[in-house]
Amino acid sequence: MIELPVIDPEKCNGCGLCVEVCQHDVLVFIGDIVTVNKVEECDWCTTCELICAEGALTCPFEVVLG
């Protein structure tokens, strides 16, 4: 299963900054809601999470022993 950034629609204020900063066009607006579009292009840079002032978008890590 491909991991996706997690979007909380209740916290999202539709500012669109996450869509603008994503260098791989992974995020798009569908109506007023930001959704993940090109899942396979996401390299988990977490810039979208960094830019979101509302904490609506998160990129959780799984910590594993190698």
Add this chain to the structure above:
Amino acid sequence: MAVKVDFLKQTAYFSGLSPAALDSIAKLVFEKKVDRSEIFVLEGGTEDVLYIVASGAAKMFKTSAEGKEQILSIARPGDSVNDVAVFDGGPNLVAAQAMSPVVLYGLSKSHLEKILVEYPQVANNVIKVLANRVRYLVSLVEDLSFKHVIGRIAKILLQYGSGAESGQRLTQQDMAAMAGTVREVVGRSLKVLEEEKAIKLDHHRIIITDEEALKRIIEEPS
């Protein structure tokens, strides 16, 4: 022009001003568009323009002699950039780089000085903006006594990788809250741990590649 005035009145710098004052200030403001990744303020440079982000986002960062980057803050719409250099005439403290296509509203130093004289409310607003900035930066300076932050992050990773919390996910913001720091410092700490080959970042996974190295980092005196 109406769009510019509507935007300016919502910014921290120009809040509380009359429509006539805003109209007058809007005439002095110029628009500048920058592309994604374009650096529009150079650290150490002499750009004597105050910018306010109208759309898009930019990061403010410093670069060490070894080329390591530390993000100090993110400027979103309404946030100002390059304030200190414009007010004290010194070199730019940080570099500013667009994280997306950005539209900036710029005010030259000479125009800003005129505005401050003519509209004392702006001076009061500026004081509040800079005071908030100082408060945030003092907190960041505290966090940037780097060694023990890395130790706290290393401990969190061990807990989540092999300890009681194993299997649970966490964000960089979670790590920041647990370590008593800010997200920007977590990001850099993870990079340092990866450079030291204690961990490897693999998409959404943080792989602990050297558990002993993490334990040593935790034990290091702060």
